[in-house]
Amino acid sequence: MKPCFWVWLAIVTNVVSATNIIKRLPDRHYYTLHVPEVDHDTHIAAQHVAISLGGQFEGMVGELKTYYMMSVPKSSLNKRSQGDDTDPIVTAFQARKRFDKRDENQRLWDRVQRLDPQVPRQRTKRAALPREPPFTEISKGQAVMEDAQRVLDIKDPGFPRQWHLVNQEVFGNDINVTDVWKQDITGNGTIVAILDDGLDYESKDLAENFYAAGSYDFNDHEDLPTPKLFDDTHGTRCAGQIAAQKNDICGIGIAYNSRVSGIRILSGEITDADEASALNYKYQENDIFSCSWGPPDNGETMEAPDGILADAFINGIENGRDGKGSIYVFATGNGAVSGDNCNFDGYTNSIYTITVGAIDHNNAHPPYSESCSAQMVVTYSSGGGQFIYTTNVGKNVCSDHHGGTSAAAPTAAGVFALVLSVRPELTWRDLQHLCVQTAIPISTDDEDWKELPSGRLYNHKYGYGKLDAHTIVEAAKTFELVNKQTRLELPVVDPEHEKIPIPDSSKDEKKKQALESKVQVTDEMVKGAGLLRLEHITATVNIEHERRGDIVINLQSPNNVISELATMRPADKSSDGIVDWKFMTVKHWEENPVGEWILQVYDVSHPETNGSFFNWTLTLFGEMDPNFTGEPNYTPLAEKNQTTTGPIENLSETLIPTTASSSAAESSVSQSDDTVIGRPTRVKPSVSDTTIATASSNDDDDDLKETQTAGSVSPAAQASNDEEEEGREAGSGTSTIIYALVGSGAIITLAGGMYVQKRKGWRSPVLASTENAPEGGRLTGYEFQVLRNSEEQEEDGDERPLLTEEESRRNNVSS
Ligand SMILES: *[C@@H]1O[C@H](CO)[C@@H](O)[C@H](O)[C@H]1NC(C)=O
Ligand SMILES: *[C@@H]1O[C@H](CO)[C@@H](O)[C@H](O)[C@H]1NC(C)=O
Ligand SMILES: *[C@@H]1O[C@H](CO)[C@@H](O)[C@H](O)[C@H]1NC(C)=O
Ligand SMILES: *[C@@H]1O[C@H](CO)[C@@H](O)[C@H](O)[C@H]1NC(C)=O
Ligand SMILES: *[C@@H]1O[C@H](CO)[C@@H](O)[C@H](O)[C@H]1NC(C)=O
Ligand SMILES: *[C@@H]1O[C@H](CO)[C@@H](O)[C@H](O)[C@H]1NC(C)=O
Ligand SMILES: *[C@@H]1O[C@H](CO)[C@@H](O)[C@H](O)[C@H]1NC(C)=O
16 A cells, blocks of 8 residues: 555545544444554554554544554454453454564554553542531631622622631631632633533533533543433532532532533543543643542552553643643542552552542541542541532532542642632642642641651641642742753662562561661762752552552651551452552652662561562652753663672671560551451432522431441551651661662662561551541541431442443433
């Protein structure tokens, strides 16, 4: 075939068009073709391969110039073989690539690196919805509320119930937004896309702020994100939090003159190609992507966006908002009660997403909200008996039972919409700097708050603290944009040992032993990378273990700041180990990185299961020095690899063990292993929670007064956290270890088979989630529901609906 034919074909089939959303038809099976090199005829290679394989060429995937799609009728495939190793299209592709014909088209085959079947699967919502009577008590913040009503002419009948905007009961426990509004900063010009289960653009509270051109339904492949399933209320509620109009319906949005797009992805299955397109959908217009979903928060899943999804995030960061980067806001997840931790979720632990957790109206950590070192800030949501009041599906319908970390992410997105309306030129990293700089530490008696070298406080449950709309908007007004990003990548591989057994700490509770691996960061390396200001850190870790949930990992900085990268996850019985997993921490933001970084790996609980450590890579991300000239050296150790060929000296120096003291927390940890403590039975919003028309009163409140039971909560919360402090001190005194000299300045160390007994106790996320509940009121029935009759249960669904359930529901609805 002559090249001009392909050019002609390209023109007639119009594959060179811009945003190409490929409507996924139910009777076809789809594949992505990855062509890493982009030039003028990238699509020709993809198209040639697609057609040669007997498929229909569908064009580019979303905004991703290196991905194309092809499809075949499902009827042409054996149902069993769709998407697995025996998929005939995949087999044919691989065979043809292996079989080097060296004909004129081989060049085209060579360019297509991968072909991946697109298997639809379900993304899950994050709506922990406990039920308690709505509050009615009015007290001292009332003046602020009434002043705002008067000055801003707010007539929304639900405004007084929106305690997260003006808290009349506990003064100051709100996002502090009214003085921002009084400056006429209300989100003008900013568009927030809600990636969720739909958006009711016919709601009179949202219609005028709805941005149809930025909206799409990836579940049913239609232009408008119409909620269709009985429980498609979540996206509308999130949209209401951000952009509910100032009118006479329900409450008011945080950025009530911003606009919202609805991108429907949660109401059924979508493929990775759909999700990738959704994450970049209209990303020159949609500024912020609010995401209240993710992999299941069951305490055992470990899943990250890879391949096309990872590329979609990078594409969004590099090219979204004209190169300033799309703002991705993700909820930490509601799995804390199941022992989950947001560092095991590749969406929340990505450096490209702003990870937002929840606090309740008492500034307390609600038991559902996951902790982790990737958490940046928290904001208000349900807990302690109160919920978020917002717009609901229907022309004139409100909800007073929105909550979970699901509701925290849109609140943050609303605050960011205010910030961008004042400073639209801020990049994705500028906004993260603003979060770090302006977050306000709360509940500071919590023992996980640690003062950092930067002078700030950090807590794995609260991040840098709560978002304060007034403070962050004021800071944004004069914020100096940061320079571009640079990084320093330091792989640590023990040259002698293929793998090193991780000492078992489950038998002797008085002595915890860590396998430690160290890497030295020198001033020379930092300067060579042009790294001026440290931002995110990732640790990419490889460990094999018979029971993954037993692995506990800390990262200790040269200044003895300890990030909890992996906490024990009692429910995680997987024997897959940790494979190239990128743990992330924001706790070292603006710390001086020069010195020794130590990765500490513990094996807790279950003596019968063992594991070994392979290697890790420390990557420091940060702002590049504006004065830096020349080529940054991102991988200083790699350059010096030539010199590692000789015998490694002093590999086995003597180890200086530190005597360890017993940890009180430990026994609780090991007791809690097999039984996952107190899981909420229902966490998803249901049709039966209060869906009230504005006009009506709360007659149905009685329905809400359900009997609560906290009976299944283990008293594990008694753990003391003194160990935390001790751990820090112990860290500095623990000298040890063997040095493998690599080149001149670079030292990599790996404690091969050498264990240090540490004083440091580790913390169970289960403990972490319960111990900070408000005194007295702790867990008062909070989010533990009595099982209702089976019919209602069924309607309630689970927070994480399974494919089959969701499918059958959909079928029910459509039939
Ligand atoms: C809330 O905003 C006001 C201005 O309206 C500001 O003076 C105050 O410091 C803010 N509150 C906090 C806790 O920063
Ligand atoms: C924002 O939009 C509203 C409604 O169109 C308008 O009243 C207000 O003046 C605008 N504010 C700014 C700062 O443009
Ligand atoms: C784990 O290690 C212990 C002690 O080294 C050993 O006795 C046991 O057999 C190991 N278990 C497995 C499953 O390898
Ligand atoms: C790290 O360990 C993994 C798992 O064994 C291995 O696949 C990988 O090649 C190792 N990386 C390096 C740089 O040795
Ligand atoms: C960059 O160079 C200028 C001029 O020499 C100096 O004033 C400034 O402090 C330098 N900036 C940094 C971050 O070192
Ligand atoms: C050293 O690293 C460079 C860059 O990663 C690589 O190209 C080279 O092959 C390596 N040399 C040796 C001897 O491993
Ligand atoms: C190895 O250790 C010995 C004794 O501790 C020391 O004299 C020598 O300098 C060390 N070699 C290197 C390369 O560090």
